[in-house]
Every structure is written in C-alpha cells, then in structure tokens.
Amino acid sequence: MEMTLGMNRSPAARTVWLQGLKEARKACGLSQAGLGAKVGLPQSHISRIESGAVDVGLSTLLEISRSLGLEPIAVPRVLVPAVRSLMRADSRDGSPPPRPAYALEDERA
Amino acid sequence: MEMTLGMNRSPAARTVWLQGLKEARKACGLSQAGLGAKVGLPQSHISRIESGAVDVGLSTLLEISRSLGLEPIAVPRVLVPAVRSLMRADSRDGSPPPRPAYALEDERA
C-alpha cells in the first residue's frame, strides 16, 4: 500500500494552515493591508501567502501569527485533539456546556 | 512608548522555535542526516535550519515537525499556558500516558 500522507511540499499541504490565519485575520477585522502594516510586510506578500502561492518563511509566519494573537506551538500528535478541544471551548461565546475533554476533530482526518 | 518586543525577522526570533525541533530530533534519536532522509531533505539544509542560518519555509517546517511526531498549531495567546501545561504533564515520566485512540499515528515514535 502506498501510504502517501500529505507530506509533500505542495501548496495544499500548507493551505489549511494559512486558511486558519486568514480567518484569524478577518476575525480581527483586519484587511491584508492592515495586517501588512502591523507586521511591516507589503500587502502583496500577505496576498500571496494566504493564497498559498508562496511558501512563507518561519519568521514571517511567527510575526503574522503573533500579531493576530496566536502563538504557533509544536504540539505532540497525541495531544493535538486535546489542544483543539481546548481552543474550541475557549472560542465559544455564550454557550459553554459541559464539554467532553476530547472531541474528534478535523485536522486532516 | 516603543514596544518592539523581539518581533523582528532576525535569526534570534526563530531560534527558540528551531531549538525545540532540534531537541525533538535528538529525543527521537535521529541525526541531521537521518531526519533529512525521513523528510527528503539534504542534511546540509537541516543543519542551516537548526542553526537559524536560513528562514525555513512553512512546508518544510511542517514536514520536519510531523516527522518528529509534532504538529504546529496556532494557539490563542491566552491558551498558551494551558497548552504548555498539558504538554508538560504528558512528557512527565516514561509511563505510557492514556493515548487518545484516535490520534492517527503512522510512524514509529
């Protein structure tokens, strides 16, 4: 069996990650230009990054993420579901029902 | 007030992150060449990445991290302590922690 997990360097591999940043940007009410100004990057580059046209560098990724109130952390795979659950529970507005400690989540099921 | 908290694109900014990957690599008992073989990268590049000489791209970072059993996640800043605590608790003592059965694990730890 060929087990090609999405481990290549194609745009699709990073697109999911970048999509999250794009949503976070909009959640902050920022335009590409606004975000660019915040982190000192040209709007054109933000555009290419979000579209997956370019493979953004770690430094730029850190600046963008942090300016959006996010901190990229390398989480052990076994803890990913727990962390995702934690994030979901936090971002829920006025309805915090007793949530199970773990929830089957997307990532790349 | 000038509040430029080390948010530049200098090597120092990413060194912290990369140091974690380096430790994770050693924890896996892998050499730079071994890791490179796992992810299809030349050893020379792993060297430059870990030393901070180059600003590694997101795709490469994802491949490296995942090959080490780590998943980079953008965590809201307010949740960072909680996540860190989770990771600390997990890595305590060598006894196998209650692994969530649904953590898709492909490679040998």
Place this chain on the structure above:
DNA sequence: AACATTTATATGCTTTTACGCATCCATGTG
C-alpha cells in the same frame, strides 16, 4: 443611472534568500 473615490486583493518585475548538490571538518572506532 453613470462616474468618481475609496478600500481590498491580485499581478508583473527586481532583489534577496531558501533549497539542493558536493565537499569539507570534525570526532570517533576498528
């Protein structure tokens, strides 16, 4: 409605740099 104006995102082009190959410098080990 048509036209201007502002705002948001995308594209062409140049400079800088990550990536990849080969090579080289260590420090073992028989």
Place this chain on the structure above:
DNA sequence: CACATGGATGCGTAAAAGCATATAAATGTT
C-alpha cells in the same frame, strides 16, 4: 591508518520577499 558517523560551508538555481501597479468591489455624489 582507514573508514565510518555527525555536522558545517561554498556555490548554483529556483523561489520568497519587496516595490509598484493593476484589477475588483464597495461607497459616495450628481
């Protein structure tokens, strides 16, 4: 010594970062 094993460096090339400009979609004004 020969020969591994782990890591670093010079160099060419493809691609990211940066600048200016173009397109798109709203927003306003007559």
